[in-house]
Amino acid sequence: MTVAPIKIPDIGGAEGAEVVEVLVAPGDAIEVEQSLIVVESDKASMEIPAPQAGVVAELRVAVGDSVSEGDVILLLEGVPESTASDDTAGGEDAPSPAPVDHLQSDATATNAGSNEEQTATTHTQTSTPDTMNEVTSIDVVIPDLGSDEGADLVELLVAVGAKVEEGDSLVLLESDKASMEVPSPATGILTAWLTDTGTTVTEGTVIARLEVSGTTEASSTQQRDATAAHGTVSQSRGGR
DSSP states (O other), X not given: OEEEXXXXXXXXXXXXXXXXXXXXXXXXXXXXXXXXXXXXXXXXXXXXXXXXXXXXXXXXXXXXXXXXXXXXXXXXXXXXXXXXHHHHHTOTTSOOOEEEOHHHHHHHHHHHXXXXXXXXXXXXXXXXXXXXXXXXXXXXXXXXXXXXXXXXXXXXXXXXXXXXXTTOEEEEEEOSSOEEEEEOSSSEEEEEESSOTTOEEOTTOEEEEEEEESOHHHXXXXXXXXXXXXXXXXXXXXXO
């Protein structure tokens, strides 16, 4: 028994075929006709089979290498001396590679693309949990009241620590024209009241602080919504 080099056989005149997949590793026991590598040329993809059985002693190629007829793929252990001598001398009797039709080639390319996409997706999901779980505090401000005179804050409708949905009423205001409810600009947890009942508030007055969760982009958008004039307030009854 000795070590014999396994070479690239006649691959139809293709020069510079690229190794796209290595199917064995050092120490693997292989059988006759077992596929060793997959190469791809501008004409087709093909698998290079083993001309005899043995154990892979050393790989001489890697994915991305360019190979041609006669290049050594690997060294095979446990080969009878006569066979090893024949292979070293020329390897003319090595079996021709099994061509893979275009349908299988396309399927291989599609599967490779899918694997790359899945890897990229996994990497993205792995690298962004801190961003997705970011907690941001935003200020809740009084929106446009339709008057410069302001309004009296007569009731706090939510307790500190309560969860509110976007649009939920937070406070009740009273002006000389109407009673109004101020809605929450975002979904989150009310962490603090920054004013109290009996206070006169005007457009832009900060009345509370809201803790929201989400991406940086979403939190920035909610902050802008909270600090801007948030639409119109809800009127609960007409003028007194």
